[in-house]
Amino acid sequence: MYAIQTEKITKKFGRLKAVDDVSLQVEEGEVFGLLGPNGAGKTTFISMLVTLKKPNSGTGTVNGFDIVKNPSDVRKSIGIVFQDSSVDDELTAYENLELHAAMYGVPEKERKKRINEVIKLVELSDRINDVLKTFSGGMRRRLEIARGLLHYPKILFLDEPTLGLDPQTRKHIWEYIEKMKREHKITVVLTTHYMEEADLLCDRIAIIDYGKIIALDTGENLKDMLGGDVITMTSEYSAKLKNKLKGLKWVKETKEHDGKLMIRVDRGERKIPELVNIARENNIEIKAISLRRPTLDDVFLHFTGRTIREGEASGKERMRTRVAAMRRRR
Amino acid sequence: MSNELTAVYFMWKREIIRFFRSKSRLIGSFGMPFFFLAIVGSGLGGAFNLPGMQGNYMGFIAPGIIGMVVLFGSIFSGVMVIMDRQFGFLKETMVAPVSRTSIVIGKAIGGATTAVIQGIIMIFIAMILGVNIMLSAIPLAIAFMFFISVAFVLLGIAIASTMEDMHGFQLVMNLLVMPLFFLSGAIFPLSGAPEIIRYLAYIDPLTYAVEALRHLLIGYSEVSLGVSAAVIGVFLLISGTAAVYLFNRIES
Numbered sequence: 001m002y003a004i005q006t007e008k009i010t011k012k013f014g015r016l017k018a019v020d021d022v023s024l025q026v027e028e029g030e031v032f033g034l035l036g037p038n039g040a041g042k043t044t045f046i047s048m049l050v051t052l053k054k055p056n057s058g059t060g061t062v063n064g065f066d067i068v069k070n071p072s073d074v075r076k077s078i079g080i081v082f083q084d085s086s087v088d089d090e091l092t093a094y095e096n097l098e099l100h101a102a103m104y105g106v107p108e109k110e111r112k113k114r115i116n117e118v119i120k121l122v123e124l125s126d127r128i129n130d131v132l133k134t135f136s137g138g139m140r141r142r143l144e145i146a147r148g149l150l151h152y153p154k155i156l157f158l159d160e161p162t163l164g165l166d167p168q169t170r171k172h173i174w175e176y177i178e179k180m181k182r183e184h185k186i187t188v189v190l191t192t193h194y195m196e197e198a199d200l201l202c203d204r205i206a207i208i209d210y211g212k213i214i215a216l217d218t219g220e221n222l223k224d225m226l227g228g229d230v231i232t233m234t235s236e237y238s239a240k241l242k243n244k245l246k247g248l249k250w251v252k253e254t255k256e257h258d259g260k261l262m263i264r265v266d267r268g269e270r271k272i273p274e275l276v277n278i279a280r281e282n283n284i285e286i287k288a289i290s291l292r293r294p295t296l297d298d299v300f301l302h303f304t305g306r307t308i309r310e311g312e313a314s315g316k317e318r319m320r321t322r323v324a325a326m327r328r329r330r
Numbered sequence: 331m332s333n334e335l336t337a338v339y340f341m342w343k344r345e346i347i348r349f350f351r352s353k354s355r356l357i358g359s360f361g362m363p364f365f366f367l368a369i370v371g372s373g374l375g376g377a378f379n380l381p382g383m384q385g386n387y388m389g390f391i392a393p394g395i396i397g398m399v400v401l402f403g404s405i406f407s408g409v410m411v412i413m414d415r416q417f418g419f420l421k422e423t424m425v426a427p428v429s430r431t432s433i434v435i436g437k438a439i440g441g442a443t444t445a446v447i448q449g450i451i452m453i454f455i456a457m458i459l460g461v462n463i464m465l466s467a468i469p470l471a472i473a474f475m476f477f478i479s480v481a482f483v484l485l486g487i488a489i490a491s492t493m494e495d496m497h498g499f500q501l502v503m504n505l506l507v508m509p510l511f512f513l514s515g516a517i518f519p520l521s522g523a524p525e526i527i528r529y530l531a532y533i534d535p536l537t538y539a540v541e542a543l544r545h546l547l548i549g550y551s552e553v554s555l556g557v558s559a560a561v562i563g564v565f566l567l568i569s570g571t572a573a574v575y576l577f578n579r580i581e582s
Contacts (some may be wrong), residue, residue: 052424072427075425082418084421086420086421086422088414088417088422089417089419090347098340099343100426103337103426
C-alpha cells in the first residue's frame with residue numbers, strides 16, 4: 001500500500017486550475033518533497049490531501065482512506081503543520097497540546113506522557129507552561145511540529161515548515177524531520193520553495209509549477225538528468241555571446257537570464273578557457289565566470305524557463321505571498 | 331461519540347481559560363454597564379418617573395443592564411471565531427477528526443458560561459449600588475441568562491462564519507448589538523414607547539431576556555415569563571441551526 005496515492009486530481013478556483021490533473025504515489029516511510037514557487041499549487045494540493053478542500057475531479061487516498069469519502073479516517077492518520085501559525089496564542093504550550101491530543105482521541109491517561117515526549121523532541125520542555133504569546137516565530141513552528149506528532153500520525157504534512165525562520169532554527173527543524181523519519185518511520189510530505197531544503201531532506205522530489213508536476217525523482221537523479229556542469233558567465237552582452245555559442249557541439253544547453261548566461265557542458269573546468277577565448281575573439285567583455293554542479297533550480301529553469309524565485313514574482317501570486325506575509329507578521 | 335464529547339469539553343475549557351486569563355478584558359467589560367447603572371440610573375432616576383415603570387429608575391434598568399452584559403459577552407465570544415480565523419487557530423479545529431457541530435456546541439456553551447459569569451457579577455454590582463434584587467429568584471434568572479446567552483453566542487458564530495476578517499467586527503457591534511440593546515426595553519418601558527419602537531422591540535430577542543430578568547429579579551414585567559421562555563427557546567433553535575449550518579460551510 002502506498003502512503004499516498006492520487007489519481008488525476010484537479011482543483012479549480014474559477015478558471016484557474018490550482019492543481020491540474022496530478023497523479024502520484026508516495027511510498028511509506030519516505031520523505032517526499034513538493035518543490036515549486038509560491039502559488040504553484042503546493043498548498044492547494046496538500047489541502048486536498050488533508051481534506052480541507054475537495055477536489056473538483058480525480059481521486060486520492062491517504063493511508064488507504066479515500067480523501068473525499070472518508071475524511072474522518074484520513075484526519076486521524078495524519079499530522080499537519082500549516083504554513084501559517086495555527087496555535088492559540090492565549091493558551092500555554094501544554095494547553096495547546098492537550099487540546100489537540102483530546103480532539104484526536106488520545107486517551108486521557110496517555111496525554112501527559114505523549115505531550116512531554118513530543119515537546120522534548122523539539123526542545124521546548126522548559127517553556128511548556130508559558131503562554132504562546134511569548135514564543136518567537138521559530139518556537140511556535142517547533143511547537144506546531146510537536147503538535148503534529150502528538151497523535152502518532154502515519155503521515156506528517158509540513159507546508160513550508162521553515163518559511164520565514166532564521167538559518168539556525170531552520171537547521172533545527174531539518175534535524176527533527178530527519179529524526180522523525182529515522183526513529184518513527186513516519187512518512188513525511190513537505191512543501192518548500194527552498195531547493196536546498198528539498199535537496200537535503202527529501203528522498204524524492206516532485207517539481208510543481210502552475211499546478212502540474214513537471215518532474216519527479218530523487219534529487220540526485222533530477223540533477224543528473226541535466227548532466228555535466230553549469231558555467232555561468234556574467235556579461236552585458238550575454239545575448240550576443242549566446243549567439244556565438246550556437247552550433248558548438250560541446251554546448252548542451254544555454255539559458256540567458258538576467259544578464260547571466262548559463263551554459264551546460266561536460267567537464268566544465270576544461271571548457272572555461274575555450275569560452276573565454278570565444279568571448280575575447282568577439283570583443284565581448286566578461287565580468288565574472290563561475291562553475292558548479294547543476295542544482296534543482298537549474299532543473300526548474302530547464303523545464304520552465306524561469307528560476308524558482310522568478311516564478312514567485314508573477315503578479316497574482318506576488319499578491320498572495322504578500323497577504324500571507326502580512327498575516328504572519330500580525 | 332465520546333470523542334465528540336471530549337471535543338465539546340475541551341472547546342468549553344478553552345473559552346474558560348481564555349476568559350480568566352485576560353483580566354483586563356474582564357474588568358473592562360464592566361466599565362460601560364457599571365457607568366450606565368450608576369450614573370444614568372441614579373442621574374435620570376432623580377429627574378423623572380416614567381409611565382409604565384414601578385419602583386425607581388435604577389431598579390428598572392438593572393435587569394436591562396444585566397441583559398446588556400450578557401448580550402455583549404455572548405456576541406463577543408461568538409464573533410471571536412473571526413479572530414480564530416485570523417490567527418490561524420480555526421484551521422486546527424477544522425482539520426481535527428471531530429464534527430464541526432461539536433466545536434460549535436463547545437464554543438457556545440463555553441462562551442455562554444463566561445457571559446453568565448459576567449451577568450452574575452453584574453447582579454452583585456447592582457445589589458451593591460442599592461437595587462433591590464429578589465435573591466430567591468437568582469437561580470432561575472441564571473438559567474434564563476444561560477439560554478439567551480447560548481443563543482447569542484450561536485448568533486455571533488453564525489455571523490462570524492460568513493466573515494473573512496476583523497473589519498466586520500465593528501459593523502456587528504454598531505449595527506447589531508447596539509440596536510438589540512436599545513430596542514430591548516432595557517432602559518425605557520415599552521408600554522410608553524412609540525408604536526414603531528414597540529413593534530421593533532417585539533422582534534428583538536433580548537427584549538424577552540430583559541423582561542424575564544425583570545420579572546424574576548425585580549418582580550414585574552410587561553411580558554409574561556412563559557412567553558419570554560418560549561420566544562427565547564425559538565430564538566435558540568433558529569440561531570443554533572444557522573450557526574451549525576454556516577460554520578459547517580466554512581472553507582479554509
